[in-house]
Amino acid sequence: MITLYGIEWSRAHYVLFTLAELDLDFRHVRINPFTEEKKPPDYLKLNPLAQVPTLVDGDLVLTEAMAINFYLSRKYGPEKLWVKRLDDEAQIYKWTFFAVTQMETSCVNLILHRKALDEKERKPELIRLAEQKLTKPLGVLNDHLADKDALVAHRFTVADINMAGVLSYARSGEFDFSPYPHVARYLEIILSRPARRNAETAQH
Numbered sequence: 001m002i003t004l005y006g007i008e009w010s011r012a013h014y015v016l017f018t019l020a021e022l023d024l025d026f027r028h029v030r031i032n033p034f035t036e037e038k039k040p041p042d043y044l045k046l047n048p049l050a051q052v053p054t055l056v057d058g059d060l061v062l063t064e065a066m067a068i069n070f071y072l073s074r075k076y077g078p079e080k081l082w083v084k085r086l087d088d089e090a091q092i093y094k095w096t097f098f099a100v101t102q103m104e105t106s107c108v109n110l111i112l113h114r115k116a117l118d119e120k121e122r123k124p125e126l127i128r129l130a131e132q133k134l135t136k137p138l139g140v141l142n143d144h145l146a147d148k149d150a151l152v153a154h155r156f157t158v159a160d161i162n163m164a165g166v167l168s169y170a171r172s173g174e175f176d177f178s179p180y181p182h183v184a185r186y187l188e189i190i191l192s193r194p195a196r197r198n199a200e201t202a203q204h
């Protein structure tokens with residue numbers, strides 16, 4: 001039995017998208033990382049950083065959302081979400097690391113400082129910095145997507161789940177994607193997939 005820890009608006013949503021694409025059965029423990037729910041010793045044994053998401057699948061305990069998505073894709077959906085050729089696999093890693101290292105902090109800051117935090121904790125300067133930092137990587141991504149609807153191998157893969165998951169924080173944080181029309185079109189395609197919509201509403 002698979003168990004996923006982490007409420008749906010946390011980075012657990014990257015994993016919920018993958019579980020839904022693969023139509024997998026799982027138990028969802030909706031831990032809110034900003035409350036005491038993440039502090040019980042049993043949970044800290046699974047995730048010593050007291051963060052979400054965490055996945056448990058049999059004897060495997062796995063943290064880090066992107067690692068979880070790679071694992072689920074290779075184990076349960078190699079034909080659907082993974083690729084056969086090593087150079088395509090390398091591109092899955094490249095675009096996932098690109099999303100996480102070049103863009104994730106900025107995307108999360110947009111939603112935190114525009115919407116999620118109490119108004120008195122919001123910092124407009126972090127919004128400006130996030131928008132500025134996104135310019136270069138989004139330009140690169142926009143060029144890459146000019147003639148395609150998927151990042152790797154001309155078909156939907158886990159790289160798209162990871163990229164769209166990260167960028168969805170910017171979209172919810174009211175980032176203006178109009179200077180990046182190919183990214184905007186791509187996001188619309190990926191985020192309107194039925195599995196993604198189901199992942200947002202399903203209860204497990």
Ligand SMILES: N[C@@H](CCC(=O)N[C@@H](CS)C(=O)NCC(=O)O)C(=O)O
Nearest residue numbers: 010011033050051052053064065066
């Ligand atoms: N690199 C980790 C980051 C996990 C993370 O920061 N999760 C947030 C929620 S989205 C969290 O648990 N924050 C609470 C905390 O850091 O104490 C991953 O991708 O899984």
